[in-house]
Amino acid sequence: MDRLFELQSEFWVAAVETLYMVALTLLIGGAAGLLLGIVLYMTRPGSLLSNAPVFTIVNVIINFFRPIPFIIFIAAVQPLSRLVIGTGIGNNALIFALSLAASFAIARIVEQNLLTVSPGVIEAARSMGAGPLRILRTVVLPEALGPLVLGYTFVLVALVDMTAVAGFIGGGGLGNFALVYGYRQFEPAVTWAAVLLIVVFVQIVQFVGNWLARKVLRR
Amino acid sequence: MALVALRNVTKTYPAPDRTGAPVVAIDQVDLEVEPGDVYGIIGYSGAGKSTLVRLVNALEPATSGSIEVDGREITTMSERELRGIRLGIGMIFQQFNLFNSKTVWQNIAYPLTVAGASRAEVAARVAELLDFVGLADKARNFPDQLSGGQKQRVGIARALATSPRLLLADEATSALDPETTQEVLELLKRVNREFGVTIIVITHEMDVIQSIATKVAVMDAGRVIEHGPVFDVFSNPQNPSSQRFVATVVKGIPSPAELAVLRERHDGRIVTISFRDGDASQAAVFLELARAGVEFELVYGGINDIQGRAFGHLTLALRGPDAAVDAVIATIAERVDVTEVG
Ligand SMILES: Nc1ncnc2c1ncn2[C@@H]1O[C@H](COP(=O)(O)OP(=O)(O)OP(=O)(O)O)[C@@H](O)[C@H]1O
Numbered sequence: 095m096d097r098l099f100e101l102q103s104e105f106w107v108a109a110v111e112t113l114y115m116v117a118l119t120l121l122i123g124g125a126a127g128l129l130l131g132i133v134l135y136m137t138r139p140g141s142l143l144s145n146a147p148v149f150t151i152v153n154v155i156i157n158f159f160r161p162i163p164f165i166i167f168i169a170a171v172q173p174l175s176r177l178v179i180g181t182g183i184g185n186n187a188l189i190f191a192l193s194l195a196a197s198f199a200i201a202r203i204v205e206q207n208l209l210t211v212s213p214g215v216i217e218a219a220r221s222m223g224a225g226p227l228r229i230l231r232t233v234v235l236p237e238a239l240g241p242l243v244l245g246y247t248f249v250l251v252a253l254v255d256m257t258a259v260a261g262f263i264g265g266g267g268l269g270n271f272a273l274v275y276g277y278r279q280f281e282p283a284v285t286w287a288a289v290l291l292i293v294v295f296v297q298i299v300q301f302v303g304n305w306l307a308r309k310v311l312r313r
Numbered sequence: 314m315a316l317v318a319l320r321n322v323t324k325t326y327p328a329p330d331r332t333g334a335p336v337v338a339i340d341q342v343d344l345e346v347e348p349g350d351v352y353g354i355i356g357y358s359g360a361g362k363s364t365l366v367r368l369v370n371a372l373e374p375a376t377s378g379s380i381e382v383d384g385r386e387i388t389t390m391s392e393r394e395l396r397g398i399r400l401g402i403g404m405i406f407q408q409f410n411l412f413n414s415k416t417v418w419q420n421i422a423y424p425l426t427v428a429g430a431s432r433a434e435v436a437a438r439v440a441e442l443l444d445f446v447g448l449a450d451k452a453r454n455f456p457d458q459l460s461g462g463q464k465q466r467v468g469i470a471r472a473l474a475t476s477p478r479l480l481l482a483d484e485a486t487s488a489l490d491p492e493t494t495q496e497v498l499e500l501l502k503r504v505n506r507e508f509g510v511t512i513i514v515i516t517h518e519m520d521v522i523q524s525i526a527t528k529v530a531v532m533d534a535g536r537v538i539e540h541g542p543v544f545d546v547f548s549n550p551q552n553p554s555s556q557r558f559v560a561t562v563v564k565g566i567p568s569p570a571e572l573a574v575l576r577e578r579h580d581g582r583i584v585t586i587s588f589r590d591g592d593a594s595q596a597a598v599f600l601e602l603a604r605a606g607v608e609f610e611l612v613y614g615g616i617n618d619i620q621g622r623a624f625g626h627l628t629l630a631l632r633g634p635d636a637a638v639d640a641v642i643a644t645i646a647e648r649v650d651v652t653e654v655g
């Protein structure tokens with residue numbers, strides 16, 4: 095317990111690092127995932143802009159990367175990370191890997207949620223002379239907003255989890271804090287402090303997500 | 314000039330599995346819809362009714378044939394041109410297909426926004442339509458807060474927003490109870506009468522046709538097997554499939570089972586005579602029978618009213634010498650349709 099008190103400032107720095115990584119990943123991976131998900135949805139056979147080559151390529155890429163366990167994924171994309179952001183280690187490299195992994199997962203979630211919009215509603219919009227992009231913007235996305243919010247909430251919770259794993263291979267944040275000061279120094283209280291804060295994060299995220307989704311769905 | 318003219322139109326869908334034959338949903342159909350018509354299209358499930366209307370606003374491209382809407386050939390148009398055509402055609406659906414994330418007001422405003430109307434125009438038109446369908450107090454409600462009948466009224470308002478000349482109704486009342494069905498049909502009648510909107514009504518229920526259609530086409534396996542003014546088709550259906558549909562609403566034609574009972578109960582020869590207004594009167598027929606000395610008994614029958622014109626079927630048991638009965642049947646057959654049924 096005393097040890098935890100001494101580590102107070104490290105603890106809060108780690109907490110902020112976790113928040114920073116999660117927020118930036120959500121921003122980058124969330125946007126890229128949304129885009130990929132929309133491309134999948136729009137280009138699938140029989141959809142508004144059906145385009146078999148584009149759909150197949152995106153689909154195969156996502157299917158290839160998605161099943162890779164995250165901890166291996168981080169190592170595997172290190173060269174790419176060096177190429178794109180100039181470094182293969184540290185928090186920014188981690189954010190790069192996280193964003194990439196998250197965008198593939200989010201793409202699927204977005205695609206699946208957009209597919210729940212009833213074809214009849216889309217047909218109605220088409221019958222009024224609306225074009226594909228207008229239908230996407232003014233019908234499909236608003237109609238799927240509730241489930242999309244829940245999908246993103248799910249991803250956000252998973253991201254907190256993934257950042258903690260990243261602590262094991264050199265990233266900062268609460269995962270790393272628990273590992274370095276708790277696990278390796280045999281201080282369960284320190285580990286549990288990190289765990290508790292992560293649980294609190296997750297609870298807040300889930301609560302806000304549920305609340306937002308309810309508000310969108312008016313239920 | 315016809316508002317909608319289909320000439321030799323065929324629509325095939327690819328086979329559901331690679332080895333099977335393609336599905337012929339519409340098979341060489343010719344159809345003309347005149348301005349002001351309420352044109353009913355009836356047929357069993359899978360007959361191709363939905364496909365047919367979806368060809369008219371080009372939600373599906375035709376495989377072959379020509380489709381003219383308002384004098385313009387649409388089968389050769391680009392997608393962009395077709396969007397313009399669709400703005401001039403309203404459509405309502407069995408499942409209403411309202412935007413659940415938008416209020417009633419926003420639903421009705423949607424097609425106007427697509428058409429590029431100004432804010433003021435949208436507001437004025439939406440208010441007008443809400444009044445017309447009697448939902449002014451529901452403007453801020455969401456679709457899931459409305460009853461089925463109210464949802465369909467929003468659907469109708471939305472379909473009429475851009476003042477189309479043509480309205481397509483695909484099973485618009487099939488999800489509604491009988492009373493609400495009548496309300497919605499009355500509203501469609503007003504749309505036709507007050508705004509002069511031509512309506513194509515798809516249904517598998519003959520009473521929908523009976524209550525609002527002026528013309529009817531009967532579809533079976535992708536073909537139009539019979540079409541014409543509702544009165545003609547109802548009073549004298551030619552095709553067996555049409556006859557079955559007509560029998561679901563027209564009173565007076567005994568079913569085979571009822572005929573069997575009639576035959577058991579009555580001796581003599583049983584004939585059904587069919588009248589249409591304008592034909593010889595019933596009185597004249599009865600007079601002929603009396604004059605021939607043939608005894609007759611009315612055993613089954615009914616008189617129907619389609620759009621103010623009457624027709625009926627009366628089944629009589631005739632008793633008398635064979636020669637006299639034959640002679641009198643021949644005489645009345647000159648005036649009305651006579652079918653010997655037993
Ligand atoms: N998108 C499609 N792909 C393949 N086949 C289709 C498609 N749409 C319709 N069909 C087929 O075309 C035929 C006609 O279907 P359609 O929906 O027009 O019938 P319908 O008369 O409207 O029937 P219902 O009363 O059940 O609505 C059916 O055999 C159907 O299976």
Ligand SMILES: [Mg+2]
Nearest residue numbers: 362363364484
């Ligand atoms: Mg149908």
